[in-house]
Amino acid sequence: MFKRQENQSGIPFHTQDQDDKYAKAPIGVQSKSRFRFRMRHGVVALGLLALTYLVISPSSDSNGNSALKTLKDRVQIGNRKPSDGAQDSTPVKPSGGNTALWEERKDKVKGAFLHSWNAYRRDAWGKDEYHPIAQFGSNMVKKGQGFTIVDSLDTILLMGLKDEFEEAKAWVRDELTFDQEGEVNLFETTIRVLGGLLSAYDQSGHDQVFLTKAVDLADRLMGAFKTASGIPYASVHLKEGRGVPGHEGGISSTSEVATLQLEFKYLSYLTGDDKYWRVAEDVILKMKELESIDGLVPIFINPYNGQFHGSDIRLGSRGDSYYEYLIKQYLQTSKKEHVYKEMFDHAMTGVKKHLLGRTIPNDLLFVGEISKYSPQDLSPKMDHLVCFLGGTMALSSTEGKTLNKANFPRSKFSKVEEEDFKIGEELTEACYEMYNQTQTGLAPEIVYWVHKKSQLDGRHEPEHFEGSDFIINNRDGHNWLRPETVESLFYMWRFTGDEKYREWGWKIFEAIETYSKVKSGGYSSIHDIRRKDHIEFSDKMETFFLAETLKYLYLLFGSNDVFPLDKYVFNTEAHPFPVFDPPKSLLERPVVKVEPETEGKANGVADDKDLHLDGLPGHDQDDVDEALEELAVDADDTEAEHVPEVEVEYEESSEEVSTDVVEPETVANIVSEEAADV
Numbered sequence: 001m002f003k004r005q006e007n008q009s010g011i012p013f014h015t016q017d018q019d020d021k022y023a024k025a026p027i028g029v030q031s032k033s034r035f036r037f038r039m040r041h042g043v044v045a046l047g048l049l050a051l052t053y054l055v056i057s058p059s060s061d062s063n064g065n066s067a068l069k070t071l072k073d074r075v076q077i078g079n080r081k082p083s084d085g086a087q088d089s090t091p092v093k094p095s096g097g098n099t100a101l102w103e104e105r106k107d108k109v110k111g112a113f114l115h116s117w118n119a120y121r122r123d124a125w126g127k128d129e130y131h132p133i134a135q136f137g138s139n140m141v142k143k144g145q146g147f148t149i150v151d152s153l154d155t156i157l158l159m160g161l162k163d164e165f166e167e168a169k170a171w172v173r174d175e176l177t178f179d180q181e182g183e184v185n186l187f188e189t190t191i192r193v194l195g196g197l198l199s200a201y202d203q204s205g206h207d208q209v210f211l212t213k214a215v216d217l218a219d220r221l222m223g224a225f226k227t228a229s230g231i232p233y234a235s236v237h238l239k240e241g242r243g244v245p246g247h248e249g250g251i252s253s254t255s256e257v258a259t260l261q262l263e264f265k266y267l268s269y270l271t272g273d274d275k276y277w278r279v280a281e282d283v284i285l286k287m288k289e290l291e292s293i294d295g296l297v298p299i300f301i302n303p304y305n306g307q308f309h310g311s312d313i314r315l316g317s318r319g320d321s322y323y324e325y326l327i328k329q330y331l332q333t334s335k336k337e338h339v340y341k342e343m344f345d346h347a348m349t350g351v352k353k354h355l356l357g358r359t360i361p362n363d364l365l366f367v368g369e370i371s372k373y374s375p376q377d378l379s380p381k382m383d384h385l386v387c388f389l390g391g392t393m394a395l396s397s398t399e400g401k402t403l404n405k406a407n408f409p410r411s412k413f414s415k416v417e418e419e420d421f422k423i424g425e426e427l428t429e430a431c432y433e434m435y436n437q438t439q440t441g442l443a444p445e446i447v448y449w450v451h452k453k454s455q456l457d458g459r460h461e462p463e464h465f466e467g468s469d470f471i472i473n474n475r476d477g478h479n480w481l482r483p484e485t486v487e488s489l490f491y492m493w494r495f496t497g498d499e500k501y502r503e504w505g506w507k508i509f510e511a512i513e514t515y516s517k518v519k520s521g522g523y524s525s526i527h528d529i530r531r532k533d534h535i536e537f538s539d540k541m542e543t544f545f546l547a548e549t550l551k552y553l554y555l556l557f558g559s560n561d562v563f564p565l566d567k568y569v570f571n572t573e574a575h576p577f578p579v580f581d582p583p584k585s586l587l588e589r590p591v592v593k594v595e596p597e598t599e600g601k602a603n604g605v606a607d608d609k610d611l612h613l614d615g616l617p618g619h620d621q622d623d624v625d626e627a628l629e630e631l632a633v634d635a636d637d638t639e640a641e642h643v644p645e646v647e648v649e650y651e652e653s654s655e656e657v658s659t660d661v662v663e664p665e666t667v668a669n670i671v672s673e674e675a676a677d678v
């Protein structure tokens, strides 16, 4: 953990004891980008100008820009060279530069999709997940839930693969059934399967097959919301449509319960049945009433009492898409629901105030993690998952418009929009560097940004290459072909027209081709990207590689006319939904029916205790032992306190609260599941 210090005026800032050794390090093999950085620092005059603009601007205004002064004093934004196409009032370059080249590259992405799809079709047709080395498929419930096929439908349509689409549609129509035994994760099934079906419905010109399946699935998922608080359980038994509490003492993840709304609301809009809208919206409106740290919330929530649980706050695993869906809900319903924009902006003031830091040696901007008990202590840990944020902050600034539209030059930005956009640009660059500064050109799952030279004591290759901005711990070097960085590149490209974003995307694609491609078909996750001479496949091709990673790359290299961002909102699994005008009846908010009447912990659920060890670089056994000991004490304290008394209108009783005491194994599960977060 790295303490913030206070300056003379009492305003805290992140400690940065820049080491000369790094500042002066020669251009080396491991630091491809350092020369470029030094060039950047050469344009200090430009940076200073931008800085001066920020410093003299008021710290608070009627638009709620109160975070500005705090942010400027903590982590300076805007002192790096702005991207060519995004400078104030400067028209962006015409899209595409060399159109033929980008067409060719786009086709290569289509080739990668077909290389995957054909192998899946050959070895695992109809199965949920594909293992390209062993060449077989596996299911999450007995007959499968269409994970790969449904998640891929709109990518297939986007790429114009007609035969593939007809075959996949026939499978959905004839084989896919949700009327089967087995429990599925509410969030994953919603974003991949429900989201995939809804987007396929829209993109196929309203083929009823997809909507019928979507309604059947959603009706089953509704069972998860039948809890004492209205905050859903983590899982659902498909056949019975019954909610199933999560493994962590019944606790749900914040991002999971708050990343259902785009799908459920769109379904209500399509069917005219408001029940999906109501349950999903209720979750967010309840969360809005809970305590936060400047809009930042813990990553767990308790469905028994409706309160946040634990103390970890981050925009990575279990936190990420809570923030993403705030701004996207606002955009999805034609900016009619201002409450979500306010919640997003509030959370971003929290990000600016508590989570931003700068790296050594290249002064990259990063988003760290905090505990709610000590928000002043910034952990420089960042999941690759956080990389959605750059594009999403830029999306919030522009509300989907491109900067070269005559009616929306950057000079028209409010201060918050300007600041969010700059942060978006800088975070996207840091995320690209997570790839650029490794031997393979692939990013690890988690980095610890170097922002204090003492972090490097005892570090050696491949944990940390001299001149690189981050440390990769042994357990964090895996790459699952995640989409978040290319997603942000796509947004930044669309908004700015700056070709560097396309070039960065191309480099990432080339690294995927070099190291993740399986000759016999498909692409695989990799155990450790730190050594290019030591690549081991972990034999899984995640469905989001087809649904998101390849889709965003294809869009990045393709025409800007496809899915204009002021007309479409992508769900968190990259399924595009059209923006719509909700009827008044959906916008009216009836009084919430299910209210928890108790506060604090539910029976048998561990109290606010930081169960996560991952803020500690190294995660050594002592840390684990200490946490297990603390938890054992904590578990003793959780004996039958009270059963929440609630007025429930649903059929199931809240008295079925789990009475399992959290055992140390649960902690171990949480710790290990952390690494397995998708």
Ligand code: DMJ
Pocket (backbone or CB within 6 Å): 191, 321, 385, 482, 483, 484, 544, 548, 572, 573, 574, 678
């Ligand atoms: C996807 O399922 C979604 O993007 C989700 O929001 C986060 N995890 C994976 C991709 O990394």
